[in-house]
Amino acid sequence: MQRSYLYRLFLFSLGILVFFQSYAQDPQYSQYYAAPLYLNPAFAGSEMVPRVGFNYRNQWPGLQAQFTTFSAYFDTFLDDYNSGVGLLVMSDTEGAAQLRSTTIAGFYAYELRLGERAYFRPGFRASYVRRDIGFFENLIFANQINPADPTGPLLGVGNNLDGFGEPVNLLSLSAGGLFFTDKFWFGVSADHLNQPNQSFLENGISNLPYKLSIHTGYRISLGTGGYRRDFTHMYKERYIVPTLNYKRQGPFEQLDLGAYLYLEPLILGLWYRGLPYRPIENQSNRDAIVLMAGVNLISGISVGYSFDYTVSQLGIQSGGAHEISLSFLLADRNKTKIRGRDTILPCPKF
Numbered sequence: 001m002q003r004s005y006l007y008r009l010f011l012f013s014l015g016i017l018v019f020f021q022s023y024a025q026d027p028q029y030s031q032y033y034a035a036p037l038y039l040n041p042a043f044a045g046s047e048m049v050p051r052v053g054f055n056y057r058n059q060w061p062g063l064q065a066q067f068t069t070f071s072a073y074f075d076t077f078l079d080d081y082n083s084g085v086g087l088l089v090m091s092d093t094e095g096a097a098q099l100r101s102t103t104i105a106g107f108y109a110y111e112l113r114l115g116e117r118a119y120f121r122p123g124f125r126a127s128y129v130r131r132d133i134g135f136f137e138n139l140i141f142a143n144q145i146n147p148a149d150p151t152g153p154l155l156g157v158g159n160n161l162d163g164f165g166e167p168v169n170l171l172s173l174s175a176g177g178l179f180f181t182d183k184f185w186f187g188v189s190a191d192h193l194n195q196p197n198q199s200f201l202e203n204g205i206s207n208l209p210y211k212l213s214i215h216t217g218y219r220i221s222l223g224t225g226g227y228r229r230d231f232t233h234m235y236k237e238r239y240i241v242p243t244l245n246y247k248r249q250g251p252f253e254q255l256d257l258g259a260y261l262y263l264e265p266l267i268l269g270l271w272y273r274g275l276p277y278r279p280i281e282n283q284s285n286r287d288a289i290v291l292m293a294g295v296n297l298i299s300g301i302s303v304g305y306s307f308d309y310t311v312s313q314l315g316i317q318s319g320g321a322h323e324i325s326l327s328f329l330l331a332d333r334n335k336t337k338i339r340g341r342d343t344i345l346p347c348p349k350f
Contacts, residue, residue, distance in 0.1 A: 025249050026191065026211055027069040027092045027101075029055055030273070030290045030306045031350040032245055032256070034325035037073050037086050037107055039213065039245075040189040042123030042178035044107035045077035045084015046345050049300075053327035059308070062319030068093050075107065084109040084121075102130045117182045117343045125174040125191075131198060132167035170196040170208065182343040186216040209250035217243035219346040225264060236264040241348050243271070253278055254287065260348045267294045269306070269350060286311050288320065296349050300329030304350040325350060 029035045035055045036043035052074050059067040075086030086107035093100050109123035176189030191211040199206035218241070225236035245256040258271020269292030276286045288311055294304030308321035327349070 025252060027057070027067070027090070028247070028254075029057055029069070029325075030256075030288075030308055030321065030323050031055070031269075031292060031304055031325045032215070033243075033348045034302070034304055034327065034350045035071060035073075036347075037075060037088050037105075037125075038071060038090070039215065040123065040176040040178060040187045041086075041107045041125035041174055042109050042121040042176040042187060042189070043084075044075045044086040044109040044123055045111075046109070046121065046178075047075075047329060048077045048341065049332040050074070050076040050330035051327060052330065053325070055323070055325050057321060057323045059321040060310075060314065060318040061322070062317055063314075066319070077111075082111055084111070084123075098133065100132050104128045111341070113341070114179075119180055119341065119343075121178045121180075123176045123178070123189075125176075127170075127172040127174065129170040129172055129196075130167055131170070131200075133200065166200065168198055168200055170198060172196055172208070176213075180343075180345055180347075183219045183346055184217075185345065185347055187214070189213045211247065211249040213245065213247050215243070215245040217241050217347065238263055241346070243348065253285065256290075258290070260292075260350065262296070262348075265295045265297050267296055267304070267348070267350060268292065269294075269348070273308075274311070283313070288312070292350055294325070294350050302327045302349040306350070 029038065032039045034053070036046065036053075038055075053072070055069070055071045057067075057069040059069075069090065069092045071088060071090035073086060073088040075084060077084050084107070088103070088105045088107070090103040090105075091100070092103075105125050105127035107123065107125050109121050112120045112122075114120055171194070172191065173193045174189065174191040175193060176187065178185065178187040180186075189212075191213075192208045193210055195207040195210055197205055198208045220240050220242075222238040222240060225238050239262050241260040241262070243256075243258065243260065247254045247256075253275050254273055255275050256271050256273045258269060260267055260269045269290070271290050273288050273290060274286035276284055278285055288308035290306055290308050292304060292306035294302065296302045302325070304323075304325040306323045308323075310316055310318050310320045
């Protein structure tokens with residue numbers, strides 16, 4: 001079946017980008033605090049009780065080259081060791097070439113008390129990553145296009161690259177730290193410290209660049225609302241939380257800047273993602289405006305939905321991005337045990 005020249009050119013360019021010159025980037029979540037272990041391994045066990053969470057993101061559904069990410073995680077706190085442990089499984093599919101990544105990661109964090117209502121948590125992550133191309137047989141290479149008849153039948157030579165199309169297995173090591181009080185937090189995480197080789201070619205070298213994330217915020221009380229309709233007979237909480245999250249990987253930089261408004265049990269969020277004063281390859285570095293709504297129930301269930309309104313050159317015709325998060329705090333089997341922490345982590349749930 002004949003294909004248009006533009007379509008062939010696109011697929012050829014895509015093959016070049018994927019296998020030779022691309023700067024791979026990790027998946028990202030707009031609701032980054034709803035994916036706490038992915039954001040920073042120091043969050044493992046930070047809720048002090050067992051926690052289960054799920055995240056789903058569909059980016060640019062209006063394009064054939066959409067990105068979809070799904071992850072599930074579990075973490076808990078081990079009182080006898082003053083430590084948090086966790087497990088995360090993530091599946092990510094990128095673009096028209098269906099570049100697929102499957103990640104299984106284990107986490108460990110230790111909690112240190114620095115003073116009254118002040119804590120520091122160092123954390124570590126070890127990840128096994130398997131990457132493969134879903135439709136590599138559909139990619140078109142230069143030696144398949146007849147220069148005399150670019151829209152005619154494809155030549156039969158195709159790919160003759162050693163190892164092309166075979167899955168790649170990686171081991172990635174990460175570390176992070178989190179300082180927090182009852183109102184303020186500051187975290188730093190660094191992923192892919194060993195910069196593993198992700199090349200699909202047998203003798204190729206394409207190191208996965210390390211990723212740096214810096215995240216912080218401050219909780220500002222807005223007083224209290226009415227009584228909760230439960231056995232606690234406590235007032236509902238109200239507060240606003242300005243936050244920022246700076247990310248850098250390879251030549252790419254981004255900044256998430258915004259705030260959450262909490263009117264128990266409702267949470268609303270609004271933030272901007274981009275770094276327009278620092279362009280990438282002469283292209284404006286602006287991405288999206290993110291709108292979020294969620295509920296955080298006293299039972300320990302949190303549900304959130306967010307939409308990315310694309311403001312980059314792709315425009316809203318790309319379909320933006322839809323994201324859903326869900327988490328559960330499970331029953332605390334050690335609720336009668338006296339713990340050393342005298343505050344809760346003030347980070348948003350989303």
